[in-house]
Amino acid sequence: MDIIVENLVQVWDDGGAGVRALDGITHHFRSGTLTCLLGPSGCGKSTLAQIVGGIETATSGTIRIVDPKNPSAPPARPGQCSVMMWQSLNLFPWRNVIDNVTFGLEMAGVPKPERYARARELLASVGLRNFEEKACSQLSGGMRQRVALARALIMDRPILLMDEPFAALDAQTKIVMQEELTRIFERMRKTILFVTHAIDEAILLGDEVVVMTARPGRIKEVIRIDLPRPRTQEMVGTHEFGELYDRILHLIREEVLNAMRQQDEALA
Structure with a gap:
């Protein structure tokens, strides 16, 4: 299923002017693609996944979930075609x-x-x-x-939403689970939105990496990951992987610093 997000805005009620978590998110998550959402804490990565999953309702904007094989069919509502996997296993x-x-x-x-x-x-x-x-x-x-x-x-379900599912695992177990997910993705080809803070994980797993800004969350850049599949840990040491890592690190470092400045200003 394709997930077409257009001008999505989410404002949380804080009893005052509100907290703008997402601002103008527009992106086409294509069917059978594994997209990693990457950005500093508080940038709205999880909020975006939860809106797509029908767990939260956006303040404004639209989400259309359509079958590319039957584009004339009515779009599915958020959550109708998806399932969420959380960091806390529940x-x-x-x-x-x-x-x-x-x-x-x-x-x-x-x-x-x-x-x-x-x-x-x-x-x-x-x-x-x-x-x-x-x-x-x-x-x-x-x-x-x-x-x-x-x-x-x-x-x-054709859409799998994963909110930092491997974040709490030790390094060795995380590698095993990343390889497991890669193998399953190759076999099932679901549309996956994978929330992560880890640059190496995003590159290893993703067909594309959506880099988000510090709050309010916007899409800063979309980076296509053209590394061949199936992906293995051996790729991490390659020149191609290193170039992607450095490019994304440059983008993320700026947004992490912005997020830290926001926190300092809030405490001042």
Whole structure:
């Protein structure tokens, strides 16, 4: 599904003039593309993902979610075709692995044999075969992350929204999960919006990197990542990767400094 965002504005009510979180966001997120949203804290990356997911409502502007194979069909409403994966996994500790993964299907009324069959197939694909009956507390952080990813994927929505899902993982586990997501993306080709603070992660995962300004969040630059797929960690040491990193770092450093100045002014 294509996500067409036009002149999106979000103003949070603070009891006064309001806080402008997003200002005039316009971008076409193309179907089957993995887009990384990158910018300083408070720039509205997560807010944009939540508006696309129908979790928040924009103050103004439009979002059209259209099927490029059937452009004459009515656009889907935000959230209708997407599922969100959060940094906080929100797994249910009283449910085992397979019942966590199948929760969405259960709420949708899918019969137990069908949802269990789909869950077992998906758990095997993310390396969790034979862990279906385990309590989530018995799993490592990376394994719990895979459970959360399987829970999102089992809904089979064409749009996957990911809000810093690997931020809390240790470095080694993060590498494994990045490779896992890359493999799944190659196979499923969903439209993915991936929120991150990490430049290397954005380059490694993304088809494009949308660099956002300090609040109010605007699109500063869109950088196409033309590195070949499948992506591997070995690419991080290449000249091409380094050039992209330096270019994005230059853009981000300026916005981080702007964000720090805003914080200092707010405390003055």
